[in-house]
Amino acid sequence: MRRIRFILPTHICNYNCIYCHHEGCISSPDINLITPMEFKKKINQIIDRDQTFGGLVISGGEPCMFRTLHEYFSPIDFPEKILVTNGSLLNVELFQRLYKAGLTQVNVSIPSFQNLVYQQLTNQKNYHLNQIAFNIGKCSKYNVLMQANCVLKKTEKLNEIWIKTYIDKMISYGIRSFTFIENLYEQGIPGWSLQLFKNATFLKFERRENRGYLYYYKNKYPIFIVSCGVDTFYEYPKNEYGDLYISCDGKEYVPSW
Secondary structure (H helix, E strand, O other), X not given: OEEEEEEOOOOOOOOOOOOOOOOOOOOOOOOOOOOHHHHHHHHHHHHHXXXXXXXXXXXXXXXXXXXXXXXXXXXXXXXXXEEEEOOOOXXXXXHHHHHHOOOOEEEEEOOOOOHHHHHHHHOOOOOOHHHHHHHHHHHOOOOOEEEEEEEEOHXXXXXXXXXXXXXXXXXXXXXXXXXXXXXXXXXXXXOOOHHHHHOOOOEXXXXXXXXXXXXXXXXXXXXXXXXXXXXXXXXXXXXXXOOEEEOOOOOEEOOOO
C-alpha cells in the first residue's frame, strides 16, 4: 500500500536523538503550517491525480506536541493511519482522540531497552523508559497495532542476546510488531547489521522485501529489518517505493536518503 507521509511539525521535538536525520526539517520560525482543512484539500488533490494511495503516516519532530494532531487524521478517509512518535507524550486522552480519528497503528521509536542508554541516545533526562512502557500499555488495550522502531547502532555492542532481550522487553510493554533500522550515519560497510539477524536462531525468515528482510519471532511477531545493504536499496530511484512526502508547510519533497 502506498502511503502519504506528513511531517508535522518538523521543527518541534522534546528529544534530541543522536541518530535523527531531521528529514524534511524546516527550522524557520516563520513557517506557514498547513491547517487540517488545507491538508485535506492537499490530500484530495493528490488522490485526484493518483488513486493508488491508501495510507497516511504522520511523524515529526514529535507530533504529539501538537494539540490538534487528531484533526489532521480525522478528515482523511484512508484505511491505514499511522503515527510515528517517541511515545513520551502519548497519554490516554490524546490517544482516544486519535483513535476516534481512525488511527490504526502507532510506531514508537525506542532505541534501547536499557534506560541509561535510552536517555543517552535521545539526549534527554526527563523521560524514563518506564513512562514509555506505561503509555504503550495503556494504548495497547485499543484495537491499534503498536510497533517499535529501533535504530541499530554499533556502539550498543549488538548480538543475538541483545536482540532477543529487546524484543521480549518490548512485548512486555504491549508492542506487537518491530522494525529495526540500520543507522545510515555510522561508518562501515552497508548491511553490517544483516548478519546479526541471519544468525539469530530464534527468528524465522519469511521473505526478502524492498530495502530489507521480514522475519517472525515465535511465529507471531513480525520483525522487519531495514538496511542499506540490501541490493534493492540502490536499484530504485528515490521515492520509487511509492511513498509521497509532505513537509509541515504542505509542500511535497523527495527524501535525501
